[in-house]
Amino acid sequence: MAERDGQLEEISKQEALRETGISYGQFYRWKRMGLIPEAWFHRRATFTGQESFLPRQRLLERIARIQQLKDQYSLEEIAEMLSPEVTARQYAPEEIARAGLDVSAVQAVRPPGSDAAGLQFVDLVCGAVAERLRQAGGLSDREVRLALATVRAWFTALAQAGGERQLVIARREGAATAVCCVGECRFDPEARVVASLNLEQIAEELKVRLDKYGV
């Protein structure tokens, strides 16, 4: 996981508070509202007991963003902007187009029979996942559909599980299987991992994008 050096550096909660000047009350309130995602917390043993550590850069950026938005918007509104998967917010197709995302591609990956109007955040994630899997190649259409169904089923459910959500596709004796897991995923020696996507990162990129275009 060396590709994200800067982001891997961790910061303890109290250091973050000292650096940003926010209070415990604020920190815990933001955590409660999903503004600081559960997935960012890593509990580790230190000489003073168990401590929570968070990804430094992401946390500091997030805190700065909240501080910047909080005079203008209520915390609920900020939560919708920054953690849409927690609030089940719906996006209109125009909004998605405004953020420069391909609406038809997103709509194409939705399961048949879903209503046409509102797109949820998980739909956008599925769209991005589909695009990356197709780019990577090596998977049949059916296998991609299977992987998307897995993401759809588990992405929201695993939001509060603590740890980074991954999608891993492995092939064994020709057949592929998609696994949505938190943290790392280990297979038997005969299985070969064909694709592995960090869903947390994909979601984060989407959120930054939506945020940037004011959606």
Added chain:
Amino acid sequence: MTTQPRGSVHISGSGTAAGGCYEEVTISGSGKLAGDVEAERLRVSGAAKALGNVKAGTLKASGAFRVAGQVEAEEFRCSGSAKVEGGARVTVLHASGALKVGGDVSGKEVEISGAGTFGGDVAAEHFRCDGRARVEGLLNADTVEIISEGLSSAREIGGGEIRLLAGGGGGLLCRWWRREGSFEVETIEGDDVYAEATKAAMVRGRGVTLGPGCSIGTVEYSESLHLDPGAAVENATYTGSGPTPEVITGAVTRPEGWARRQGLPLHGPMRNPVVALLAAALGLIIAVVVVALVLTVVLPAVGLVVGLVLGLVGLVLLLVIVGLPFLLLGAAFSHRRRGRG
């Protein structure tokens, strides 16, 4: 969501309702809800068991209420015993009696009088407990107020204003047989922390006040630290900027305005060993006096009364037994004499 008019179910006596959407569900007696239930109003008095998830506008339960799944409600009020195996998402949760939730609880206002046991995290704007609270995970609230009877515990407590108070106050006598409440927490983090009778590895806060009975590993404070003589702290570190403010030592009182609003005394049950010893000694003396009184006064007095009564009864019996033949004889003679005359 369907907009068609929904039906209502009323069970009185004993019965089972299928899962589904209802306007109103009432159960008095014993009832079972098979499957997921959604209702505007759900009322239970008696015993009820929901086998699936429960979603309600207002959910009121008194008696024994059990949910195998999750609870989602605007308002969840229970008295008696309530057990939710899954998590609970509520706006208002008021419980009196015993409440047990297996999963996470999130709400705006959580108030418990009695015993609350939570298997996961509890997140609320205001959390208040009069009695015993046990949280396996993180208790996260803007204001945390616990007046503990017995032992309350949490892995972590985090928030703005944290007040951990030992209940069980009262007269000296009261304290002799009822142990004061206490807390066991790994980490406490808050802007304004006040704690009594608390055992914790780490306390972090802006302003920290530790009352009698506290036993803390490390305290990190960024503004002020106030320590009662009855509080034990291994390390105290100032984490703010600027020169280290002096640690205030001396008898600690509860936050005054707050305590007054809550109708609480300014001092908790004193953990002073001398007072505790005195209370115990007084209790012992009273016990000895009571026993001695019973042995020397009450028992003999009872013995005397019982003896007297038994003696009287015996006397009466004796008179009757001895006197009866004479009486009968006398009666017979008087008959004969009258018959002759």
